[in-house]
Amino acid sequence: AQSVTQLDSQVPVFEEAPVELRCNYSSSVSVYLFWYVQYPNQGLQLLLKYLSGSTLVESINGFEAEFNKSQTSFHLRKPSVHISDTAEYFCAVSEKAGGTSYGKLTFGQGTILTVHP
Amino acid sequence: KAGVTQTPRYLIKTRGQQVTLSCSPISGHRSVSWYQQTPGQGLQFLFEYFSETQRNKGNFPGRFSGRQFSNSRSEMNVSTLELGDSALYLCASSPTGGSLEAFFGQGTRLTVV
Numbered sequence: 001a002q003s004v005t006q007l008d009s010q011v012p013v014f015e016e017a018p019v020e021l022r023c024n025y026s027s028s029v030s031v032y033l034f035w036y037v038q039y040p041n042q043g044l045q046l047l048l049k050y051l052s053g054s055t056l057v058e059s060i061n062g063f064e065a066e067f068n069k070s071q072t073s074f075h076l077r078k079p080s081v082h083i084s085d086t087a088e089y090f091c092a093v094s095e096k097a098g099g100t101s102y103g104k105l106t107f108g109q110g111t112i113l114t115v116h117p
Numbered sequence: 118k119a120g121v122t123q124t125p126r127y128l129i130k131t132r133g134q135q136v137t138l139s140c141s142p143i144s145g146h147r148s149v150s151w152y153q154q155t156p157g158q159g160l161q162f163l164f165e166y167f168s169e170t171q172r173n174k175g176n177f178p179g180r181f182s183g184r185q186f187s188n189s190r191s192e193m194n195v196s197t198l199e200l201g202d203s204a205l206y207l208c209a210s211s212p213t214g215g216s217l218e219a220f221f222g223q224g225t226r227l228t229v230v
Binding site for chain 2: 032036041042043044045046049051090092103104105106107108109110
């Protein structure tokens with residue numbers, strides 16, 4: 001079984017400041033890692049994912065996340081945030097293909113990022 | 118290309134009633150997964166269907182059931198509704214199953230009174 005812990009439930013920052021949203025996971029098998037974003041009254045949108053290869057993955061809107069296997073972490077960072085980044089962010093894991101739970105996403109509790117002007 | 122469509126968007130039901138939620142996946146996608154989102158429990162996996170077969174199931178009581186039709190559309194049914202079933206129900210579709218290319222709908226907000 002897998003579990004995901006998002007260490008901060010709320011993160012307030014000022015516009016143009018850097019931000020880091022922390023995510024740690026626990027799993028007895030190899031996993032894929034994801035960050036999703038949810039705007040009010042909307043579904044989830046995939047922000048970025050780590051499948052294999054380079055441990056640093058980037059999104060098209062300036063976010064990046066680094067997979068750290070030894071620390072079982074997948075923290076999300078952005079060097080300069082905008083008001084429009086205000087949303088709830090979810091870290092998630094799933095077993096790699098071939099596992100019995102392949103296809104099931106296990107989510108963290110979410111981090112509400114609020115960007116102030 | 119149309120996204121994942123969930124209907125209805127909002128629903129109010131009374132305790133003890135049953136409810137059916139619908140999800141139309143992206144054209145060509147054969148896998149549909151359902152998730153429940155509540156403030157207390159967060160996002161929890163309900164089940165996944167692929168080519169009309171349930172492949173995975175989460176830890177929910179038998180009151181929660183689902184099915185998938187030959188056109189990949191899926192329905193989720195909750196019988197004997199309880200107040201605690203109030204939640205946002207999200208559906209995700211993917212081409213071949215698995216989580217690598219999951220696209221989520223906007224959800225159905227169910228309120229049980």
